[in-house]
Amino acid sequence: MDLYAEEILDHYKHPRHFGHLDDPSLVYHDRNPLCGDEITLELKIEDGKVADVAFTGHGCAISRAAASMMSEEIVGKSLDELKGWDKESIMDLLGIEVGPVRIKCALLPLKAMKAAVWGLAEDE
Amino acid sequence: MSHSESHTPDSGDTKCAPTRALDVETIRAEFPILQRRIHGLPLVYLDNAATSQKPRSVIDALTRYYEQTNANVHRGVHTLSEEATAQYEGARAKVSTFINATCPKEVIWTRNASEALNVVAYSWGRANLKRGDHVLLTEMEHHSNIVPWQILAAERGIELDFVRVADDGTLMLDNLNKLLTSRTRLFGFTYMSNVVGTINPVKELTLAAHKVGALVLLDACQAVPHMPVDAQALDVDFLAFSGHKMLGPTGIGVLWGRRELLNAMPPFMGGGDMIREVHLSGFKSSELPWKFEAGTPAIAQAIGLGAAVDYLSQVGMDAIHQAERELTAYALQRLPEVKGLRILGPSADKRGGLVAFTLEAAHPHDIAAVLDNLGIAIRAGHHCAQPLHERFNIPASARASFYLYNTREEVDLLVKGLHKVVEMFTF
Numbered sequence: 255m256d257l258y259a260e261e262i263l264d265h266y267k268h269p270r271h272f273g274h275l276d277d278p279s280l281v282y283h284d285r286n287p288l289c290g291d292e293i294t295l296e297l298k299i300e301d302g303k304v305a306d307v308a309f310t311g312h313g314c315a316i317s318r319a320a321a322s323m324m325s326e327e328i329v330g331k332s333l334d335e336l337k338g339w340d341k342e343s344i345m346d347l348l349g350i351e352v353g354p355v356r357i358k359c360a361l362l363p364l365k366a367m368k369a370a371v372w373g374l375a376e377d378e
Numbered sequence: 379m380s381h382s383e384s385h386t387p388d389s390g391d392t393k394c395a396p397t398r399a400l401d402v403e404t405i406r407a408e409f410p411i412l413q414r415r416i417h418g419l420p421l422v423y424l425d426n427a428a429t430s431q432k433p434r435s436v437i438d439a440l441t442r443y444y445e446q447t448n449a450n451v452h453r454g455v456h457t458l459s460e461e462a463t464a465q466y467e468g469a470r471a472k473v474s475t476f477i478n479a480t481c482p483k484e485v486i487w488t489r490n491a492s493e494a495l496n497v498v499a500y501s502w503g504r505a506n507l508k509r510g511d512h513v514l515l516t517e518m519e520h521h522s523n524i525v526p527w528q529i530l531a532a533e534r535g536i537e538l539d540f541v542r543v544a545d546d547g548t549l550m551l552d553n554l555n556k557l558l559t560s561r562t563r564l565f566g567f568t569y570m571s572n573v574v575g576t577i578n579p580v581k582e583l584t585l586a587a588h589k590v591g592a593l594v595l596l597d598a599c600q601a602v603p604h605m606p607v608d609a610q611a612l613d614v615d616f617l618a619f620s621g622h623k624m625l626g627p628t629g630i631g632v633l634w635g636r637r638e639l640l641n642a643m644p645p646f647m648g649g650g651d652m653i654r655e656v657h658l659s660g661f662k663s664s665e666l667p668w669k670f671e672a673g674t675p676a677i678a679q680a681i682g683l684g685a686a687v688d689y690l691s692q693v694g695m696d697a698i699h700q701a702e703r704e705l706t707a708y709a710l711q712r713l714p715e716v717k718g719l720r721i722l723g724p725s726a727d728k729r730g731g732l733v734a735f736t737l738e739a740a741h742p743h744d745i746a747a748v749l750d751n752l753g754i755a756i757r758a759g760h761h762c763a764q765p766l767h768e769r770f771n772i773p774a775s776a777r778a779s780f781y782l783y784n785t786r787e788e789v790d791l792l793v794k795g796l797h798k799v800v801e802m803f804t805f
């Protein structure tokens with residue numbers, strides 16, 4: 255079935271960057287109370303770029319796969335670039351059609367990441 | 379309906395007369411939507427606790443009304459308005475009989491159960507509750523029987539207490555006499571939980587509440603569609619339910635209340651229809667039931683609900699309840715075959731026609747999405763009962779809920795689908 259393409263299931267079962275960083279520059283926690291999806295995103299920032307990332311939390315396959323795929327993708331990216339990310343950035347990564355109900359699941363990691371990078375910029 | 383006409387009456391020689399079995403094939407043929415295919419497969423509709431499907435007779439009643447009768451009610455002297463008024467009030471009388479109210483005046487139309495519960499909180503609550511008064515609810519309530527009281531608590535300084543839920547999904551009643559005190563003014567609880575399926579002992583709880591002088595507000599949203607409900611015999615003071623969960627249209631619900639209570643309550647909303655007289659200096663409320671029905675009501679929907687009640691009565695509420703119990707017992711027996719499946723709620727004898735569960739391997743959203751691809755509609759989420767999910771330490775659950783048109787074969791398909799979910803998500 256489309257929603258659960260091989261790659262999505264693979265990221266769900268074997269999430270990349272799952273866990274914690276030793277010394278994160280910032281940590282952002284977010285949740286989707288309606289379905290109980292939860293994510294804690296940790297970013298290590300060096301020279302204005304993402305040096306490393308880790309996430310923990312629980313949720314459906316879509317939100318977890320999105321977090322895993324996003325984590326792989328953002329390493330090495332500059333904060334400025336990440337600030338420009340939007341819904342389409344995540345949809346391109348997932349490569350599946352997500353309906354109006356599940357879209358919240360797919361976008362939770364993005365929400366956390368954007369809050370983190372904007373929050374960091376404000377502090378600096 | 380042919381199936382009820384062709385049925386022979388109970389022979390009467392057995393002590394407990396068998397309720398007549400449902401003719402599910404005939405019933406299914408009367409619900410046009412059950413012919414639909416979803417992703418190329420026959421629809422297996424197991425989300426009846428959210429809303430039910432509609433039989434042809436209800437759909438026809440709506441169409442007939444709009445094609446032949448449409449007019450505003452209580453306002454015109456022309457033929458259409460008189461006919462519309464007669465049909466609209468006729469539907470009220472049908473619902474009144476269906477729940478055995480003492481009289482149709484006690485049947486207040488609302489948009490849904492949520493609005494009915496809100497009328498009690500806003501109208502009765504505001505007029506009768508003061509700082510320090512207590513309202514007792516339960517941990518298994520739907521949000522619509524919690525939030526109105528929380529709003530009132532913030533506004534009035536009343537206290538809310540909760541009967542807790544045991545591990546098996548039944549109410550913990552050991553300390554009920556500590557929770558029901560002379561300061562408890564109202565006990566609001568659900569007849570049947572929309573998550574754990576528990577059917578609560580309404581008469582026992584009502585007796586206990588009345589002993590301390592508290593009124594009883596019964597959320598009968600999951601009961602009226604599925605079993606015989608007799609408002610007078612239950613002896614509750616208010617009772618709320620939604621039309622759309624009992625084969626009727628959306629946009630119509632009912633608050634039933636004891637007449638003397640309703641008479642003493644202030645109107646809920648102001649506007650047309652709810653007044654007897656209006657002057658620039660003030661207004662006089664209309665009498666029951668219109669006092670609580672400001673503005674042009676959901677006329678077609680009320681008439682549609684009348685048709686739904688006709689349908690349910692012809693099939694027989696005892697028969698429906700019995701069939702659902704059997705189907706649920708079958709589901710409870712089969713579901714544990716699925717690896718890592720945990721059922722929420724009590725054994726079959728204590729519950730109505732729904733089963734909520736979790737799977738170790740997959741989040742409820744994923745369960746529902748995979749099943750949808752197999753044509754099976756179930757609910758995933760917290761089902762508007764977040765406190766109950768917190769009680770069980772889970773963010774969400776999946777729920778299959780049954781109605782008179784569901785079959786054992788559909789339960790088999792559900793189980794088969796769940797095996798597939800486990801296979802997909804296990805690693």
Ligand SMILES: Cc1ncc(COP(=O)(O)O)c(C=O)c1O
Nearest residue numbers: 490491492520522572597599620
């Ligand atoms: C027990 C219970 N109470 C209240 C409601 C609210 O019904 P409605 O959304 O039709 O107002 C529901 C249905 O969702 C329910 O299951």
